[in-house]
Structures are given as C-alpha cells and as structure tokens.
Amino acid sequence: MDAPTLEARLSAVAAAVETALDGVLSGEPGPGEIARPARLLDAMRYAMLGGGKRLRPALAVMTGALLAVDPVRSLRAGLAVECVHGYSLIHDDLPSMDDDALRRGRPTLHRAYDEATAILAGDALLTLAFDLLADPATHPDAGVRIALVTALARAAGLGGMVGGQMLDLAAEGRFSDGVAHAQDETAVLRMQSMKTGALIAAPIAMAAELAGAAADERAALSAYASALGAAFQVADDLLDAEGSEAAVGKATGKDAEAGKATLVGLLGPEGARARLAALVDAAVEALTPFGLRAAELQATARFVAERSR
C-alpha cells in the first residue's frame, strides 16, 4: 500500500473521529447525567475537535480491519483512547507541568480558557473514555467491554501513561533535589514506553480484544506496537531537537532546555536516526505473519518515522 492510500485512510478516520466526538460532546445530558455545563463542554470541544492526526483511533481501526472487526466497534475503542490522549495533553500542558502555550498551533486549553477549566476538562475526558467503552455499541459482549476497560485503565494509570509523565518530570529535576537525574538509555526507554508507548499500544491491543484474536496474533501485534511506540518517540525527540516551532505547532528545543536525557542526546542525531530506521524495520517485520493484510499498519510505521505528530 503506498503513501497516498494511507493518507486517505488517515483522513477518513480523522473525519469519522471528528463526527463521533462532535456527537458525544453535545450539550444534551446523557442518561444518568444531570446537566452539562456549557463552559466545560466548550472547553472539551476546543481541545478535542478540529485537529490532530488521530493516530490512536487509526491504529484501532486499521488493526480492527486486519482482524475483520466491525469498524463501528474499533472506532469506538479508538475514540476512548483519543479522549485519554486528549486529556493527557491538556494536563501535560498545564503551568505546573510542561507549561506550554501552544498545541497544534493554537493556544493550549488553559491559555484559551483558564487553568481550573483545563483541569476539569481533562478529568471529564478521562471519565468519558470509560463511559464510551462500557456502552453496548462498543461490543455486544460485556466481557469484551470489561477487557477494554481494564486495558485502557492499565495503559493510562499509575503503571502506564500517568506514571510515565511522573518519571518524565523527575528526569527534568523537578522534585526535591532540583537536579536533573542522570538517565541512562534503559531509564529513558522505560519512561517513554510508559508515557507514550502504552497509549499507542492500547488501541492495537483493544482491537485484538474486539476480534477475539488468537495468542500468536496478539503477540505479533504486541511486538509491532512496542516497536511503533518506540519509533514514534525517537521521531518526536528528533522533531523536538531539530524542528522549528512553526513546523511542529508547539514549542521545540524543550528537552535540551530542561536538561533532560533523550535518545537524541544519548545516541546523537545520527544514532537516533539509525535507531528509528531499525525500529521501523522491526515493526514491519513483526507483522509478516499477516502477509499483505498488514500493509496498512506497516505503512503507518514508516509514516510515523517521517513525521511524528
């Protein structure tokens, strides 16, 4: 499958995500809800609509397609992951975290609204993710839906994304001693696999769960997901080190400024580019058991290496 076809697929998923989020984030209270305060809803819509590659929903949909999952179901799983991703960006951008002013070329949520609204919008999006997964539209079998809830909770929580953000802040020397902690490659890779990798692997594992995939299929997809997540992070580090703010749509050069160990710092730009190529090869290779059906996910690994966010 060549690049234009992948781009068309990503555009189609992005459009479907946009439409679905627009519906989910309507002003009408859902069952069991009392009212939806307009300012909070507006803030959630500002953060979630009108932007982003929608990589995580695309991974759910494309993995689902590989395993013959109803695309309505894989999109819903991807939507839940996207809500968690969106909340994590909102909270990471806060003044007490990364203190970012720009996100996708627009003011971050706490700049466009205010800090309290941004914290609450993030909280509401995280909660919404589980509400979406629990809905029968995601899968008729409650046991499958429960497995999705568990997978997302583990990828997002203390031992996953939130824990990774904590390690990332610690690596910047933000706590107690105020010194950036010396980080070797193992520590950097672990932090990245938690902060970013877990939520890239989640939509892939969740689509496999929707399909009731066999153990060997899940193992192959898991190997793909690990390599893809690592490749994504190296590409992101390269962008931060070398990209311009205008091209990337957010502040760059922040890692070096924060004195933070990254793979680009540890391996050098050339070493990082070689690592990225090896990771893409590993991702592509992991899916060879699926034959041509895996072309789309394999093209995605190459795409991620070219432009990360």
Add this chain to the structure above:
Amino acid sequence: MDAPTLEARLSAVAAAVETALDGVLSGEPGPGEIARPARLLDAMRYAMLGGGKRLRPALAVMTGALLAVDPVRSLRAGLAVECVHGYSLIHDDLPSMDDDALRRGRPTLHRAYDEATAILAGDALLTLAFDLLADPATHPDAGVRIALVTALARAAGLGGMVGGQMLDLAAEGRFSDGVAHAQDETAVLRMQSMKTGALIAAPIAMAAELAGAAADERAALSAYASALGAAFQVADDLLDAEGSEAAVGKATGKDAEAGKATLVGLLGPEGARARLAALVDAAVEALTPFGLRAAELQATARFVAERSR
C-alpha cells in the same frame, strides 16, 4: 439501631477500606503495568490513607448488607467510589481551584508534595477506580461490572461531579465577567446534586446493581440517596458557615468569602436547619418498605445531619 452500633460499623468499614487501599496502592506493578513511580505512589497513599469517614464505602457496604450482597463485592465498589472521591478532593484543593491549604487537618497534597504531583495523583486515582471495578473480584458477571463502570462514569463526569465543580466555580464568579452569578435555590440545588449528590448516590446504586435489586427497591434507595445527598450538603454548608477551622479540619467561611450562594445564605441558618431535618425525615421515610433491615442506613442519615464530614 443506636448510634454506638453505627459508629462501630463505620469504624469497621473504615478499617477495611484502609487495609484494601494499602494493598491496592502497593509498590508492586500490577498486570499490564510497567512500573509504579515511588513519588507518585507515595502521593496517592498520602491522600488516600489514614483519614476520612469513608462514608461512600460505608454506604455501599450497608446498602449491600440490606440486599444480601457479598460484603467483599460491595466493599470493592465502595473502594472505587472512594478513589474518585479522593481524586476530586485533590483536584478541588489545587491553587487554580479552591486553593486550600488544609484537608482533614493536614497539608493538602499539593502543599505536602507539589502541584504537578497532585494533578497526576488525582488522575491516577480516577483511572484506578475503573480498574478496580473491572476486576472479576468485584462481581463474577461482566455485565454487572460494566453497569458499575457506567454508573460511576456518569456520576463522576461532565454531567455529574466534574460538571458540578464547574458550576460551583462559575457561581463564585471565577470566569470572564468576574462577577458571582446570582443563584436561586433551584440553581444551588442542581449544582450541589451534581458536585456532591451524584457521588453519594453512586455507591448506593452500585450496591443495588451488585444485588440485582428489583425496580421498586432501586426506586426506594434512589429516593433515600437523593435526600441523603441533599442533607449532607446542607450540613456541610452549615459547618462552613458556623464551624471553626480547628473543628472541621479545613478552612471554613469560604463560601461567604467567595460571595457564593448557599442554602444557608438563601434560607438563613434556622431555615437551613429546618430543611436539614426535613431531608433526614425524607431519607428515613424512603426506606420504610425495607422495614427493620434499613435501620443502619436510616441511622446514617441522622448521623450525616449531625456531622457531615
């Protein structure tokens, strides 16, 4: 059932909650987790262990006892609600929200640690709540567990607790115009039923779900929960207006200072006390179909009126 017996019950539940949280918040990564960063875990333990009446878990356990639910199951449901309650207090206390320095007589989490850690600890606790509910130990039937996930997500999210906190901040005049919004009784009651009532009703409804309770039983419990939640809030407003910081364990007089409409302000202290008595009567009355089995929950309504937190 007289007060000492209720107190003994509350103490027993509080001890069980403490033990269970201590186990859940261990340093050992769970399945699907990569690692649990020590500082984040310590912060979650600081916030969750060693304090609080554990009212919400007690409501789950007592409602469960009324309906012959295995207490292990009702306690797990209560534990999930307590994690959501704990996260909501952490985020509400933040500088950009209520900016509180004290909680249960100790420094709030962002004062004891830092703001970033407090935000992440709250995020991780909210995520953990859904992980707990999804575990088979909560109920063998995945359909029941999914119903619990849905109930908690709706009580906690945009149309429930988080939405209520947003309305509460708006009522203080925190946004755009900077003016405290005129709030009539209907608006105050709606805000309170979202911010506080939803998470008091949740453990009661969740225990009914664990029991597979009949529609008339659920309706009676729901009426009890509404009255109890409203009573809780009036008692809390009275404490804020009349209690000392030392007795309450957190800052008092904050509502008046924030120019916020409360029932004490709208009805006067005497009117609020009369309303409180009427709500307790309504809560007790709602449970008469259960006969003597409801004595414990009825005593809890009286207890809440005497001392809210």
